[in-house]
Amino acid sequence: MRKAFGVLKAVDGIDFELKQGEFLTVFGPNGAGKTTLIKILSGLTQPTSGAAKVAGFDVTEGNPEMRKEIGVISHSTALYADLTPLENLMFFARMHGLSQPEDHALKVIDEVGLSQRRNDRVRTFSRGMLQRLSIARAILHDPKILFLDEPFTGLDLHASNVLKEYLKRLHDRQRTIVMTTHDISCGLEMCNKVALQVRGKFAFLENIEDVDRDQFESLYFDAVRDNQFVMGIGAN
Amino acid sequence: MNLYLNQIAAIVWKDFVTELKTRELLSAMFIFALLVILIFIFSINLSIVKASEVGPGILWVAFLFAGTIGLNRSFMLEKENGCLMGLMLVPADRTAIYFGKLISNLIFLSIMELFILPLFMIFFNIDLLEHLGSLLVVVFLGTLGFCALGTLLSSLSSNLKTREIMLPILLYPLLIPIVIGVVRMTGQLLEGVPLLNMMKWIGLTASFDIIYIGVSIMTIDHILEE
Numbered sequence: 001m002r003k004a005f006g007v008l009k010a011v012d013g014i015d016f017e018l019k020q021g022e023f024l025t026v027f028g029p030n031g032a033g034k035t036t037l038i039k040i041l042s043g044l045t046q047p048t049s050g051a052a053k054v055a056g057f058d059v060t061e062g063n064p065e066m067r068k069e070i071g072v073i074s075h076s077t078a079l080y081a082d083l084t085p086l087e088n089l090m091f092f093a094r095m096h097g098l099s100q101p102e103d104h105a106l107k108v109i110d111e112v113g114l115s116q117r118r119n120d121r122v123r124t125f126s127r128g129m130l131q132r133l134s135i136a137r138a139i140l141h142d143p144k145i146l147f148l149d150e151p152f153t154g155l156d157l158h159a160s161n162v163l164k165e166y167l168k169r170l171h172d173r174q175r176t177i178v179m180t181t182h183d184i185s186c187g188l189e190m191c192n193k194v195a196l197q198v199r200g201k202f203a204f205l206e207n208i209e210d211v212d213r214d215q216f217e218s219l220y221f222d223a224v225r226d227n228q229f230v231m232g233i234g235a236n
Numbered sequence: 237m238n239l240y241l242n243q244i245a246a247i248v249w250k251d252f253v254t255e256l257k258t259r260e261l262l263s264a265m266f267i268f269a270l271l272v273i274l275i276f277i278f279s280i281n282l283s284i285v286k287a288s289e290v291g292p293g294i295l296w297v298a299f300l301f302a303g304t305i306g307l308n309r310s311f312m313l314e315k316e317n318g319c320l321m322g323l324m325l326v327p328a329d330r331t332a333i334y335f336g337k338l339i340s341n342l343i344f345l346s347i348m349e350l351f352i353l354p355l356f357m358i359f360f361n362i363d364l365l366e367h368l369g370s371l372l373v374v375v376f377l378g379t380l381g382f383c384a385l386g387t388l389l390s391s392l393s394s395n396l397k398t399r400e401i402m403l404p405i406l407l408y409p410l411l412i413p414i415v416i417g418v419v420r421m422t423g424q425l426l427e428g429v430p431l432l433n434m435m436k437w438i439g440l441t442a443s444f445d446i447i448y449i450g451v452s453i454m455t456i457d458h459i460l461e462e
Binding site: 042043046062065066070074078079083091097121 | 318
């Protein structure tokens with residue numbers, strides 16, 4: 001699978017398979033193409049060449065049925081700031097065609113621990129609360145597959161732990177998860193498979209049991225340092 | 237089909253609830269339209285110029301300029317916090333998103349116009365009540381075309397840094413046929429010409445409304461894709 005923006009190759013020949021219930025963490029320096037990979041897999045953008053199937057659907061066909069099977073958490077929360085959590089989630093429940101949207105919304109709000117704030121405007125929420133609500137939006141329709149793009153960014157320790165626990169519960173429920181992150185300890189702790197994406201390619205893809213943590217960290221930091229050199233950051 | 241209509245209704249509901257809480261859109265459009273009318277009323281000597289001759293043009297300038305503010309805001313709401321991404325991730329046909337936004341824009345603009353018409357009547361001393369039914373048909377046709385094209389172009393320009401400038405630059409030239417039609421019809425109505433005698437202009441305006449909606453349906457997928 002490839003995706004180019006002009007001369008820039010954001011995804012340059014990535015090839016992998018993930019079975020149901022597996023958890024893939026993709027590490028990589030900034031600009032490696034991790035977000036573009038997530039966008040392709042979730043159907044938000046089309047690959048330039050190659051193919052990808054998610055839940056049996058070809059992502060290039062733009063079939064709305066595929067979107068019933070996936071949930072996405074991204075850098076942006078995709079939440080309307082002037083609506084309350086209940087209003088936001090009722091809206092998305094209606095867009096997903098769920099019967100009794102209010103019941104579904106209340107259920108997931110409770111699951112992410114935001115019941116007491118369900119009638120407050122989202123604009124007043126902290127980063128951690130926004131991330132939890134974003135998770136609620138992503139799991140509202142009980143998707144089989146979750147794509148998480150750097151979900152720990154901006155979260156404090158408590159919020160990170162809450163998120164980790166929640167992702168573990170989802171994984172225990174046999175949800176397939178693809179997560180990109182810079183947080184090595186979080187990422188390695190939760191996954192079955194590890195990938196390192198560098199300049200659009202997977203430089204590393206292994207099952208977690210076959211990964212030597214120290215070796216992987218060394219590889220990751222080399223990739224980050226090389227990337228900074230290429231980008232001219234800190235270069236003499 | 238039920239799901240499709242429910243999705244459109246959900247988008248309209250969401251826009252309404254947001255507007256009820258913020259009151260940004262309607263107040264901005266109303267004040268801008270009122271300002272346009274006031275500026276013109278103070279710059280024209282109505283003892284020399286017939287109000288029914290200049291009034292229609294001024295009225296539609298007010299509607300279109302104020303409406304552009306509304307259109308800009310329409311997709312900005314979706315761009316904030318990446319909400320458009322959220323809409324793209326639901327199992328909705330992209331045309332449902334388009335029609336939801338179109339109907340929201342149409343309703344908000346129509347509300348603004350219903351408030352502006354009485355003020356226009358007072359300031360220009362023109363009796364609109366005599367031709368109210370026909371006038372509302374003309375206003376609806378013009379507003380529909382404006383919203384149909386404007387919703388499409390605001391989704392296009394929302395990705396641009398210079399979106400506030402680009403929307404009018406793209407929108408106004410393409411609106412010329414509809415603007416000519418509705419201004420002429422409004423003028424003729426104020427002179428007492430029955431609406432049924434203007435079938436040519438009605439046909440022109442309605443045709444362009446249909447063309448703009450058709451083009452929007454065909455292109456919205458590509459415009460919304462990242």
